[in-house]
Amino acid sequence: MKQVSAKADTERATGDVFAAARGRLPGAGPIPQIRARAFDVYKRAGLPHGGMEDWKYTDLRALIGEVLPLAPQPDAEALVRAKASAKQVAADQAIKLVLVDGIFAPELSDLGRLENEVVVRSLREVLENSVSGAMAGLMLSTTSDSAISLNAAMATDGLVITVAEGNAVKRPIQIVHVATGLSVSTYTRSYLQLGNGAHAAVVESFVPAEGASGYQTNDATIALVGDEASLSHIRVAAAASDAVNISSAIIAAGTRAKLDLFSMTCSGSISRYQGFITLAGEGTKLSANGVNLVRHKLHADTTIVVDHAVPHCTSREKFRAVIDDCGRSVFQGRIVVRPGARKTDAALTTRALLLSDQAEADSKPELEILADDVTCGHGATSGALDDTLLFYLRARGLSEKDAQTLLIKAFIGEPIEEITSENLRDFVTAQAEHWLQAGR
Template sequence: MRTPAETALIERFEREKSSLPGAKDARAAAFARFEKAGLPGRRVESYHYTDIRNLMRSVAPEVPVEGELIHSQHVGVEGIPVVTFANGRLQSASGMIGAAKLEQLDAALLAGAAELGTALGAANDAIVDINTAFASKGAFISVPAGEKASLHLAFVDHHDSAFAVHSRVVVSVGAGAEVLLYESHEGPDNLPYQANKVVELLISEGAKVQHIRLNISGNKALALSTLAASLGADAELMSLGFTSGAETSRHQVFITYAGENAKLDLRGTTMIRGRQHADTTLVVDHAVPHGESRELFKTVVDGEAQGVFQGKIIVRPHAQKTDGQMASNALLLSDEAGMSNKPELEIFADDVVCAHGATCGALDENQLFYLMARGLPRADAEALLVEAFLDEALDAVTHEGLREALAERVHVWLSARKVA
């Protein structure tokens, strides 16, 4: 039996499919998959810990923005040009920002300049399928071969009643180019809203991308986000996601190796409290030989919050000489806090070096005693240990301003904990 949300999505697609911009075949195929599978619930293994079918009982309307929205000052980073998306729609006109060319997504799809799903590889996901079916707001960004570019994609969600946001950003990085891409996601507190956002990175041969994602969505939000990246030969991607917002969040990452000798450094930092639920799910698909991947995720859970990490490294039969290492570490700051860790390896080749590990525990009382014996109040001692726990993941950020901005988000979270 279909849920009201599933019925509403099916009816909406029937109404709108003829007017959606471009990518007709991709949209139809994606929606056919969704219509067959429905919203993912606990019976779907990858959604066992985050039951979207139950969480999304109804579908909120998408609403336009009147006037201009501006990102909060505390998410801006000096020296990185800002591109603002208001409820998913690119506010600026198409044009150049440094070496990067920006186009409205709908115009790029109609012109055939952009495609949907190229970076997803073999990934199959109902939430992404919904996004693909309805995608019209967002941007197509291209950086030519050999160029350098920095961009801050500021997603600002706002309305005075329940609403929904679907957005898609497709980024094409030319051979040998170097790109710094910073995403920030924010929205109103105390207002339920639904967000389904996808970023696709098409990284060509020898290109280098550093991607930072900050989620400080509103405290009643259902925030669903996806990063899909395709790595060409000798390409390098460092991606770090920082999550402290939303009532329920799920950030999923799909990485496909399309060329040999590509390198991936995938990191995550999650800080949640109260009754928040944060799910990080990733699939790293080594489809060619000589690939290297490193995954390191740190989660701090307080109150009655629940953290989830699901990570899978796949090594295809012909992907010899793959080197993949995955680790998930969680720190529980209360007796009621919970964490579900599920790292996996699927290896179909015999000449590989792969490993995974997961830890979950409380702060070390001996370390706390040492710090408190030297005059630190317990709250300050705990904060110092939490910061040290997270540093290993955050150290991968080489841009000084971004590193400071993320350190400030850690400080803000810990300061609120002291007050509470």
């Protein structure tokens, strides 16, 4: 009975948050109705909880309890703090686009460095332009996932990035999400469209400004990748130690496209990255990799669903987790092979390194094969550092901490090496090394 009451109280509080925010949510024409329908989808399910199979290890109803009020419009002081944080995580040679407390900040962004083949608009601009109603409807489309539905209802801003057919963006585009508030929530939604034969690399960084704490982030990225196009998408989440980060990626790729995806979580209290990737054109190749770096009581969840919708596609997934103290890492990977998707070649591996007796790793690799003539496999392992290797390194003069650090670097190095850009690979490596140094 108490659970029912708690659920009702949570739904009522979330409804109050939505009602209070509606006047600040951009959108002309049908957009308010689309938001209301998305919120109804969310309300029927409520916060994701353990009774939902895809959320069985990450019960947000128990972990966070409630949705916090929407963050206010960032003021001048917030922008100053955000500028300092965005500068600290800037990737080398990247074109920086900054979102502060869920609002695009053009004054902190490198709009003047955009290449001619790239068009960038804010989501707010698109939603308030009735001429763009068709695109707005796509932007605010919902799925059965209640976290994504809540994002559709509450999104205040984001970026609409379009790369024209046949163009290659030479420099990475970095979207920096900066949180400056206390006990507030932010909702951002970005849309990437790569025309046929286009190529681009997009980095998303999540960081707190000095003094930010207790906030909740709900972000969604929707990407449409054309025929023979390629997208490299890298996400690095380093939220405040008591913050919540829920990030979703919905990606569809055409014929003979190439997807290189990477996600790393290295801070925060509760984190969930979920990717829904559809290989919709024949001959498409996917490389999806990730690392969870977990210590203290961080709960980090990575859930990837790869849908092989057509024949002759290839997917590879490599995931690593390093867990210390009382941390918990979750990896769920599901490969779906649709009827008729013959000649599918798919493989998934996940490995966890436990550095303490209290560390926990949950892995759930799945195959759902509905076609013949396919090659699919998965594997999952977990364990501690190899004592023999530690002894070997210490016998050659390394301290115990240095020996452990060297082995951890080697352990997480394999998925990081899959990042095709050397600059972006170095960027991710530097973030991982910072996490290692902070705990040594």
